[in-house]
Amino acid sequence: MRKDLLSDFLVTILCWAWFTLGFLVFFSWRYVGAALFARETETSIQRLSSRFYQVLFRIIRVAAPNHRWEIDEEVGAIRSAVIVCNHLSYLDPLLLIALLERHRTIVKTRFFKMPVFGWVIKKAGYLPASGNGEFSGMMIDQLESMKDFLQRGGNLFIFPEGTRSRDGKIGNLRRGALKIARLCHAPVYVLRLANTDKLFMPGKFLFNTRIKNTISLKIIDRIQPACQHTTPSTARLEQRVLQAYSELAK
Amino acid sequence: MNRDELQEKILTILTVDFEFSQPGLDDNLRDDHGFDSIDAIELLGKIEVILGITLTREEKEKAMEIRTINDVLDYIEAIDSSRHR
Numbered sequence: 001m002r003k004d005l006l007s008d009f010l011v012t013i014l015c016w017a018w019f020t021l022g023f024l025v026f027f028s029w030r031y032v033g034a035a036l037f038a039r040e041t042e043t044s045i046q047r048l049s050s051r052f053y054q055v056l057f058r059i060i061r062v063a064a065p066n067h068r069w070e071i072d073e074e075v076g077a078i079r080s081a082v083i084v085c086n087h088l089s090y091l092d093p094l095l096l097i098a099l100l101e102r103h104r105t106i107v108k109t110r111f112f113k114m115p116v117f118g119w120v121i122k123k124a125g126y127l128p129a130s131g132n133g134e135f136s137g138m139m140i141d142q143l144e145s146m147k148d149f150l151q152r153g154g155n156l157f158i159f160p161e162g163t164r165s166r167d168g169k170i171g172n173l174r175r176g177a178l179k180i181a182r183l184c185h186a187p188v189y190v191l192r193l194a195n196t197d198k199l200f201m202p203g204k205f206l207f208n209t210r211i212k213n214t215i216s217l218k219i220i221d222r223i224q225p226a227c228q229h230t231t232p233s234t235a236r237l238e239q240r241v242l243q244a245y246s247e248l249a250k
Numbered sequence: 251m252n253r254d255e256l257q258e259k260i261l262t263i264l265t266v267d268f269e270f271s272q273p274g275l276d277d278n279l280r281d282d283h284g285f286d287s288i289d290a291i292e293l294l295g296k297i298e299v300i301l302g303i304t305l306t307r308e309e310k311e312k313a314m315e316i317r318t319i320n321d322v323l324d325y326i327e328a329i330d331s332s333r334h335r
Contacts, residue, residue: 131287136314140307143291179288235269 053098087159
């Protein structure tokens with residue numbers, strides 16, 4: 001194996017080791033403890049997930065020093081908001097979980113059926129992408145508690161494109177996040193993430209540790225419903241989000 | 251409230267609050283107007299206000315199967331009549 005590929009291989013193995021062994025040894029029992037004994041199970045599970053991924057990103061930072069990280073410090077301080085972000089890599093949701101201790105997000109329904117992971121995301125209060133069939137009850141529960149969750153400082157983060165962008169451009173937006181923001185009268189923060197796909201490319205198994213790269217995460221717009229005379233329509237919110245991304249592309 | 255009055259109220263809600271354009275009674279809400287589970291929860295809140303009741307969890311879950319505006323009207327009438335039995 002070439003020396004440069006060896007580095008990619010080692011970092012990938014290290015990350016997977018954390019995902020599997022790290023979870024089993026350091027976190028699995030904490031999750032079980034949180035589920036059984038925590039006063040607020042959902043909050044405890046979210047906090048544990050955040051810590052789990054904080055360690056993952058520490059590992060990546062140390063093991064892949066060619067990638068610089070420029071994370072807007074204000075992102076971690078966001079509270080009580082719906083956060084929308086462009087989506088480039090599987091690392092993106094993990095990064096937001098690491099940064100936002102009190103978080104919920106929307107997850108594809110098939111993930112809820114996975115052993116262990118499905119249990120964790122259900123206990124963490126994540127929403128299924130569809131409320132059909134067996135997921136209708138879960139969707140009702142999570143949406144009805146959303147306003148309270150947001151008012152108590154939680155954040156809902158969503159990648160409104162629904163899938164990873166293959167060309168870096170913003171695709172069509174799904175309106176679910178904006179509908180929730182409108183329903184809960186919550187502010188919308190628009191984030192711009194760049195270059196996570198250079199570190200972990202869609203369709204590749206190995207991390208790319210060899211290239212010089214800067215991964216950045218910035219707040220590019222804040223839409224405050226309190227500043228409006230009336231609650232902005234979902235279409236208006238969508239227009240504003242798209243405008244924020246398009247102005248950045250100029 | 252008769253069905254015509256109910257229909258007028260629901261159509262007003264769908265056009266004003268949900269930004270529907272020219273909704274038809276048998277339009278597929280999801281495919282034709284992008285109506286999803288989040289909208290369904292919001293609409294249920296408005297139905298509770300119209301009927302002056304609090305829907306049970308079972309009633310709410312049933313609402314997730316609604317596909318058309320006629321289904322919405324049937325659903326409201328069924329709830330209303332079950333409460334007045």
